[in-house]
Amino acid sequence: MTAASGSGEVIATIPVATTREVWRTCTSLLRRRAWLVIAVACAFVVAAAAGLVLPTALGRIVDLATAPSSTDADVWRLGAWMAAGAIVQALATGAGSLGAAALVENLLAELREGLVTSALRLPRRVVERVGTGDLTSRASDDVAQVAAGLPNAIPTVAASGFTLVLTVIALTVLNPWFALVVLTVVPLQVIALRSYLRNAPPIYAAERAAVGVRAHHVLAALRGLPTVQAFGLGAVHSARIGFASWQVVQLSLRARAVVNTFFSRLNTAELVGMSTILVVAFVLVGGDQLTIGGATTAMLLFLQLFGPMMGVLLLIDELQSALASLARIVGVTRMEPGTDDQRRPHGELPVAVSGVRFGYDGAAVLHQVDLRVRAGERVAVVGTSGAGKSTLAALVAGVHAPWSGAVSVSDAAHARTVLISQEVHVFAGTVRDNLTLGRPEATDTEIRAALGAVGATDEVAALPHGLDTEVGPHAHTLTVAQAQLVALARAHLADPELVLLDEATAEAGSAHGAMLDRAADAVMSERAALIIAHRLDQAVRADRVVVMADGRVVEEGPHDELVAAGGAYAELWSAWQRHRP
Incomplete structure (x- = not known):
């Protein structure tokens, strides 16, 4: 209607x-x-x-x-x-x-x-x-x-x-x-x-x-x-x-x-x-x-x-x-529940995007996009605002089905994919409840191990009641950085096969950027990861960088090679170096 x-x-x-x-x-x-x-x-x-x-x-x-x-x-x-x-x-x-x-x-x-x-x-x-x-x-x-x-x-x-x-x-x-x-x-x-x-x-x-x-x-x-x-x-x-x-x-x-x-x-x-x-x-x-x-x-x-x-x-x-x-x-x-996952399972690679075209309300945003993410590989997607980065991440997450082409994932990635966006929601409940959403049976030992892996142990310990601190709209309010740390620890605890970071550390401010980058590195360690990079220093640590412009992939390769090539990525990197916070 x-x-x-x-x-x-x-x-x-x-x-x-x-x-x-x-x-x-x-x-x-x-x-x-x-x-x-x-x-x-x-x-x-x-x-x-x-x-x-x-x-x-x-x-x-x-x-x-x-x-x-x-x-x-x-x-x-x-x-x-x-x-x-x-x-x-x-x-x-x-x-x-x-x-x-x-x-x-x-x-x-x-x-x-x-x-x-x-x-x-x-x-x-x-x-x-x-x-x-x-x-x-x-x-x-x-x-x-x-x-x-x-x-x-x-x-x-x-x-x-x-x-x-x-x-x-x-x-x-x-x-x-x-x-x-x-x-x-x-x-x-x-x-x-x-x-x-x-x-x-x-x-x-x-x-x-x-x-x-x-x-x-x-x-x-x-x-x-x-x-x-x-x-x-x-x-x-x-x-x-x-x-x-x-x-x-x-x-x-x-x-x-x-x-x-x-x-x-x-x-x-x-x-x-x-x-x-x-x-x-x-x-x-x-x-x-x-x-x-x-x-x-x-x-x-x-x-x-x-x-x-x-x-x-x-x-x-x-x-x-x-x-x-x-x-x-x-x-x-009475609405049909349907499924949120629009991807094809049984892919050989954790992620394989082939000839994808997609848009909103009849206007195409992505045009014949191809992308591969191998097991254990960290791929960063960069580009100016409106290039189609977040749309690509939504397709890889299975939120949308492409108009044409295909998005395929491996069986393990299909079953265990975690998407962390820049809009991190804190659910009403305890910190423990927020951490175990993706793995309710996790023990306190496993929870603390996940917090330690992302460097959030001290942050949680400093809360009024630690893991039992009530958080949410009508309880203790977490800072943006604390909320993102909780989201990253939750992702680590869920033990995903594929990690999607859609500018997940972009809103915390430069004061906490390094801390959140280390936390994100821990989550992506030895896992296939696709990063929608807001800051280009995130791309530096990636195994491969994919550059998008106007809904198309225009460059692809390691950071050093792309900078040396003097193309679109080199221009972005030069501008970032001049204006980086």
Whole structure:
């Protein structure tokens, strides 16, 4: 799917599930807990039956007040029935609500787990195409909408549904004419509901999609904040966010107008029903077909009937937003997980790139690129910004599939490849958790050996609690250099066959450059390695240097030979020597 942004660009989005897919998912979740569904239903049936005692007893008391043969004992007996009915109704409602809460919370937990599991299995190329804003809004805003709307749904529907059925039966037994009164109200409510269901769902769905577009623009601005500030693009991004926010506001106002119209029609139906009940009761009492107590019971039953009816109809409004969000969540869970690895296995060399052509949005970035990396060989790829270096690394990592040509890797490299980019993410958890992501079974001895190999022992020891230090957004904040050391130690601990460094030490600053270069050397030692070099002193230590320009390989060879040849690499090296930090 796609969504339009304020700038006129078209943003790809993750699919939204159809209504049938949503109900199929919900039915499947409920079927696994059939015993709990039955228990909740039984509790609410008992509560609905007990709820009929009060209006019936009150009507009987009215008749007793005018009956000469009535005694105080009759009134006390009815009072006892009313108290017993109220107690049973309260206990049954409480039991049903507790069971419904347990049911709903289990459903929400499974939905959240399914969303996260499916999102983590999405290929990186899919996430990059749709942007993280849509996925983030589904994992946060949409989950919150479902969590807010779903807990009330099951108890309200169950309690209201059984109360409606039993109350209509009681009114029919009291006098069939009262059942006809209900039939006069139902058409008005059906008209109101049909109009609402025709207008509300598309608005709520559009509102949730607009929230996703807004999140996309907000995240894009925040993640690229240094670039936004450097180029003075704040006003442009603010305008995009403002436009997206105004779209959300407009849709929210439209939804509120539809809801207000819906409520006014429901109130009209209630007024018509109460007026009709009074007229019918007046006629029946005047014709001696009904007592005043019976008329009282009828009105009380109708009021009790209309409460659940309003409850169900009002719940429909709450559910519209929740169902729109649920459709977006189910849309993620129903996506094919696919695979992130687009490479061909069973290659003879750790890496063999043959005649590869690739690009983005129809614009080619790489043109007939050939590259070989032998076992134990360290190859550095250099070139100016936009030459296609990072794109080549993504292809070698298997993130993208080439338009033409092939990227082949050995079986060992296919199973054990580590890519370390310049954007190192620190996951919420302990330092130990961050280090063992690629090898959860690693012992503390192996962890410390990996830290020692990359020279990070002292850095970790200096943290407040060493390996047990909680790090992440809401805990201890690692410096850029510390985060890159953790990433390099994690790569070393994973024992990869192929190491891909995409400017992995470029963001730490010159003060830590030497330390991180030594750590990277340890990770690449005796392993096949492809380095996307930001600093040319990284290329000096490589076995071979590949020079790229405009998406093509223009030179290739050892550092000394390329410098002596006086070509493109020699020019880059000369410029680096003059301006090196």
